[in-house]
Amino acid sequence: MAHEILVDLFKNRPSLAAEILVEVLGVPLPPYTGARLTSFDLTQIQPAEYRADLVVVLLEGDVPVGVLIVExxxxxxxxxxxxxxxxxxxxxxxxxxxxxxxxxxxxPDVAAWCAAPIETGIPGFILRPPVLGREAIPIVTDPAEAVRRPELAVLSALAHGDSEQGA
Known part of the structure; x- marks a missing residue:
C-alpha cells in the first residue's frame, strides 16, 4: 500500500517528478511547459518483461521533449x-x-543503496540514479504552497510528519 500511495502522488501530478529533480536534486532537464503520463510498459520483444512504476512525458507546449521514469x-x-x-x-x-x-x-538505508552508481560494463556509461530520500524531501509548512502543490505537501507530511516540524 505504501508503494502505491507514493506512485499515486506522482501519477496524480505528472510534473512532480520533474519539479523534484530540478528543485530538490539539482538535475537539469530540457525546457518544458507541461507533463503527462504515458504507458509504463517498457517491454521489448525478448523473454524479460520490464514495467516501470510510472513513465512521464515532458512537454514543451504539445511537443514531447523528454521522458522521466519514476520508481x-x-x-x-x-x-x-x-x-x-x-x-x-x-x-x-x-x-x-x-x-x-x-x-x-x-x-535512508534503501535510499543510500539506490544512489550507488550502477556500472554497466560500457566505458563511460555509469547510471547514477537521482534518489529522493526522506532528508531531501522539502518541508512544506506554508498553506499556500500546500494548496498549490498538494502532492508535495503529502510527501512532506509522510517524510516529516513525526518530526519536530511535523506539528
Whole structure:
C-alpha cells in the first residue's frame, strides 16, 4: 500500500517528478511547459518483461521533449541494478527523447543503496540514479504552497510528519 500511495502522488501530478529533480536534486532537464503520463510498459520483444512504476512525458507546449521514469523503492532489490539501466535505455529507444530517472526511497538505508552508481560494463556509461530520500524531501509548512502543490505537501507530511516540524 505504501508503494502505491507514493506512485499515486506522482501519477496524480505528472510534473512532480520533474519539479523534484530540478528543485530538490539539482538535475537539469530540457525546457518544458507541461507533463503527462504515458504507458509504463517498457517491454521489448525478448523473454524479460520490464514495467516501470510510472513513465512521464515532458512537454514543451504539445511537443514531447523528454521522458522521466519514476520508481518507488521501499526495499533493497538487487535486480533493480539491472532493470533501471534497461528502463532508461528502453524508454530512450521507444520514445526517442532525453530520458531521466527518479527513484523515490523514503528509507535512508534503501535510499543510500539506490544512489550507488550502477556500472554497466560500457566505458563511460555509469547510471547514477537521482534518489529522493526522506532528508531531501522539502518541508512544506506554508498553506499556500500546500494548496498549490498538494502532492508535495503529502510527501512532506509522510517524510516529516513525526518530526519536530511535523506539528
Amino acid at each position: 518507488v523503492q521501499l526495499g533493497i532489490d538487487p535486480r533493480k541494478r539491472f532493470s533501471w539501466p534497461e528502463y532508461t535505455m528502453g524508454a530512450r529507444a521507444a520514445h526517442r527523447y532525453q530520458v531521466g530517472l527518479l527513484v523515490v526511497a523514503p528509507d
